[in-house]
Amino acid sequence: MKCYSRLYAIISKEVLQLRRDRLTLGLIVGIPFLQIMLFGYAINTDVRHLRGAVADLSNTSLSRQLVTNAEATQVMDVVMRADSAEQLESWLKAGRVVMGLYIPNDFDRRVAQGTRAAAQLLVDGSDPVVLGAARQLAQLDIRYDTARQMPHPLSFIEVRTHYNPERRSAVNIVPALIGVILTMTMVLFTAVAIVRERERGNLELLINTPVTTFELMLGKIIPYIVIGLLQVTIILLLGVFVFSVPINGTLFDIYFASLIFIAANLTLGLLLSTLAKTQFQAMQMTFIFFLPSILLSGFMFPFDGMPKPAQYIAEILPMTHFVRIIRGIVLRGAEVFQLSQELWALAAFAVMTMSLALLRFRKRLD
Amino acid sequence: MSQEFAIVAHNLTRRFGSLTAVDHVSLHVPRAQIYGFLGPNGSGKSTTIRMLCGLLTPSEGDATVLGYNIPGQVSTLRHKIGYMTQRFSLYEDLTTIENLRFIASVYCVPHREARESIESALERYELRDLMQQRAGTLSGGQRQRLSLAAATLHRPELLLLDEPTSAVDPQSRRDFWAILFQLASEGTTILVSTHYMDEAERCHNLAILNHGVVVANGTPLDLEKRIGVSVVEIGAKSPAQVNSLLSAQSGILSVAQLGALMRVLVAHSIKNPVEYLQGLLQTLEGDVEITLTHPNLEDVFVVATQGGYAGVLA
Numbered sequence: 307m308k309c310y311s312r313l314y315a316i317i318s319k320e321v322l323q324l325r326r327d328r329l330t331l332g333l334i335v336g337i338p339f340l341q342i343m344l345f346g347y348a349i350n351t352d353v354r355h356l357r358g359a360v361a362d363l364s365n366t367s368l369s370r371q372l373v374t375n376a377e378a379t380q381v382m383d384v385v386m387r388a389d390s391a392e393q394l395e396s397w398l399k400a401g402r403v404v405m406g407l408y409i410p411n412d413f414d415r416r417v418a419q420g421t422r423a424a425a426q427l428l429v430d431g432s433d434p435v436v437l438g439a440a441r442q443l444a445q446l447d448i449r450y451d452t453a454r455q456m457p458h459p460l461s462f463i464e465v466r467t468h469y470n471p472e473r474r475s476a477v478n479i480v481p482a483l484i485g486v487i488l489t490m491t492m493v494l495f496t497a498v499a500i501v502r503e504r505e506r507g508n509l510e511l512l513i514n515t516p517v518t519t520f521e522l523m524l525g526k527i528i529p530y531i532v533i534g535l536l537q538v539t540i541i542l543l544l545g546v547f548v549f550s551v552p553i554n555g556t557l558f559d560i561y562f563a564s565l566i567f568i569a570a571n572l573t574l575g576l577l578l579s580t581l582a583k584t585q586f587q588a589m590q591m592t593f594i595f596f597l598p599s600i601l602l603s604g605f606m607f608p609f610d611g612m613p614k615p616a617q618y619i620a621e622i623l624p625m626t627h628f629v630r631i632i633r634g635i636v637l638r639g640a641e642v643f644q645l646s647q648e649l650w651a652l653a654a655f656a657v658m659t660m661s662l663a664l665l666r667f668r669k670r671l672d
Numbered sequence: 673m674s675q676e677f678a679i680v681a682h683n684l685t686r687r688f689g690s691l692t693a694v695d696h697v698s699l700h701v702p703r704a705q706i707y708g709f710l711g712p713n714g715s716g717k718s719t720t721i722r723m724l725c726g727l728l729t730p731s732e733g734d735a736t737v738l739g740y741n742i743p744g745q746v747s748t749l750r751h752k753i754g755y756m757t758q759r760f761s762l763y764e765d766l767t768t769i770e771n772l773r774f775i776a777s778v779y780c781v782p783h784r785e786a787r788e789s790i791e792s793a794l795e796r797y798e799l800r801d802l803m804q805q806r807a808g809t810l811s812g813g814q815r816q817r818l819s820l821a822a823a824t825l826h827r828p829e830l831l832l833l834d835e836p837t838s839a840v841d842p843q844s845r846r847d848f849w850a851i852l853f854q855l856a857s858e859g860t861t862i863l864v865s866t867h868y869m870d871e872a873e874r875c876h877n878l879a880i881l882n883h884g885v886v887v888a889n890g891t892p893l894d895l896e897k898r899i900g901v902s903v904v905e906i907g908a909k910s911p912a913q914v915n916s917l918l919s920a921q922s923g924i925l926s927v928a929q930l931g932a933l934m935r936v937l938v939a940h941s942i943k944n945p946v947e948y949l950q951g952l953l954q955t956l957e958g959d960v961e962i963t964l965t966h967p968n969l970e971d972v973f974v975v976a977t978q979g980g981y982a983g984v985l986a
Contacts, residue, residue: 315777319766326765511761514725515778516750669726 312517316525320499324529330495334533338487338540345483346476346549353439358382359403361394364413372425376407381439394428404430405440477552480545481636482605484538484564485628489599490592492534492568496575497588499526500667505585513669523663527572534568535561554639563631563642566652570624573660580666599625627651678703678830678861679724683733686719686884693719695884696733701863701877706856708875709865710973716884717865718758721832724863725755738829751779754823758834760815764808768799768818771807772825779826786825793821796851813844820851824860831855833864837871849874869970880976887976892969899967901925901975902945906934906953907961914960917953926974937971 324330358376362369376382382405388394394406406428410416416424429440500522503509512522538561545551553560574595582588600606602616603625609617620626627648634640642649679701686694694716701707709717722728724737726746735742740749762771772793776786794800797817802810807818816836823831833852837845849871852862856876864875872878872892879889888895908914911929918927918936925937938945946962953960 309780311777311780311783315774319763319770319774322770323763323765506764507757507759507761508763509761510727510757510759511755512778514727514750514753514755515775516747516780517778 358405359386361388362409363411476549481632492571493575497578500579555635559642567628570656576663681735685732705876706862708878710872711881715881753830754828756833769803775822797821812839882977902938
């Protein structure tokens with residue numbers, strides 16, 4: 307017997323319940339806001355204004371120029387002045403500064419000779435991000451006054467930064483945040499969806515009606531697709547208006563890619579839902595999946611820097627493919643179909659998890 | 673066969689690991705009647721009902737429900753049966769009317785027909801005032817009426833009710849049974865499980881289950897007639913003394929206290945039970961009054977669950 311009212315009934319029931327579930331509604335809007343503010347403002351790999359100290363034992367016009375140049379980079383703020391290398395080191399050890407510039411008293415001569423390093427930068431390297439920033443200071447070049455101008459050394463390689471010339475982290479992070487937020491909320495909501503019905507006893511009644519497994523699963527997914535797209539919109543708006551993230555690709559491409567990614571996450575949630583016995587278990591499973599998604603997908607650390615086994619795992623995660631797609635579209639202005647390989651990976655993941663969920667879910671209690 | 677009986681089951685068995693929850697149960701449930709499953713908790717009532725509606729696959733045996741084989745033809749059968757779970761299983765965060773509408777569409781009741789069905793259900797089950805109330809805030813009796821209303825929206829030929837009145841006050845139970853009889857008179861077959869004697873007594877037919885086995889079946893009256901024991905009431909000043917004198921005596925199947933009366937079941941092998949008891953209670957001469965009385969369903973239940981009935985009726 308063909309009947310279309312069943313799918314509609316499940317969807318509208320789901321929407322009704324969702325409208326009354328204030329906590330979930332709050333999460334739908336709250337998680338994007340919270341995450342984008344946290345990641346956008348707090349996580350910054352482009353470090354500036356590090357506390358530094360200077361021990362200028364030379365105190366010539368040239369050494370003062372070096373200090374001024376170092377401050378001009380904004381990497382270092384000179385907050386203290388020391389009179390010896392020992393003092394610099396003790397401050398570094400005490401954590402009062404994270405870097406110290408040591409200029410020996412024969413600084414001018416060393417510069418003129420050009421055979422040895424003229425000055426030394428002491429860095430607290432325990433945080434690699436700080437170390438990386440400090441390295442920028444090592445690139446500083448100094449010149450004598452115009453009368454005695456020295457030949458300016460040329461670098462072998464000139465780096466041209468594409469797509470994010472100001473090197474702002476937000477530009478890189480915000481598009482990928484779409485992936486993080488969708489992975490977190492979409493998987494969680496659907497993972498809990500069927501388990502909740504089982505826990506509350508609704509499922510025993512429901513599976514005894516003519517509803518088919520496919521209708522049940524589809525009816526649970528469709529409302530969340532809409533919610534997922536709503537979240538994408540919130541993140542894009544915040545990204546553009548708060549963090550001035552340039553959107554180089556088309557909106558259609560962004561939404562199209564997001565749609566497939568949402569589907570992959572929802573079907574995964576359904577699969578977890580058939581594996582978990584309680585809502586708590588469903589949440590635990592979601593987090594087991596969520597962690598590698600954040601750490602291995604290239605969202606936080608560059609994919610190419612990871613060891614091979616980690617890369618293989620990452621290739622399984624939908625988030626990895628989505629991060630590539632969304633950065634491609636938003637930052638590089640790529641078209642979604644130039645990234646069709648990643649799209650196929652997402653689609654394959656969705657089809658596979660949905661089939662597994664359908665196979666695992668039985669309209670029986672045994 | 674299927675014209676006469678709504679359910680025919682042969683040797684239905686269900687095992688969970690080493691536990692046999694239902695052990696070779698055979699049933700013939702006549703159409704348009706109320707058939708009761710009476711049994712203590714854990715006797716296999718729910719498991720049997722779940723097998724009959726296809727929620728559980730039998731480990732052994734077969735059954736025909738409304739002429740359909742289970743579990744093979746369950747998907748067709750689902751349109752024709754209504755199932756009321758032991759636990760309230762509608763959505764607590766939806767209102768009465770939303771729940772009814774949901775169930776109607778899930779059963780594919782056509783729109784116009786669904787509206788009429790829901791209207792008449794609101795009347796019949798006195799739910800109109802509760803229409804906009806969330807199901808989670810309803811009382812036990814109200815929830816149970818809502819569950820029954822939902823289970824009958826698609827006008828099923830067979831209703832399976834799993835302990836429908838376990839969380840309901842006596843007045844609501846009476847009203848509930850009045851509705852069941854009405855449904856039966858309209859042609860619906862009803863299979864209901866219970867552990868209340870008064871409810872079992874109302875059923876047209878009855879099967880008593882114990883440890884997954886049907887230990888007795890028939891009409892309540894028939895069961896009382898065929899009980900195979902004599903029932904004696906003893907009025908006594910000190911029931912405890914009577915109890916200690918009678919316990920462990922041969923031929924005494926059960927001694928139970930009902931207020932000032934002791935109800936004693938005596939095996940038929942004792943030809944004159946009153947005289948026999950007088951003999952046993954000689955020391956209390958004058959303090960006891962012994963009378964023979966009619967067996968009731970509780971006596972049947974006690975005898976059946978003690979294993980005494982199987983010999984008589986099997």
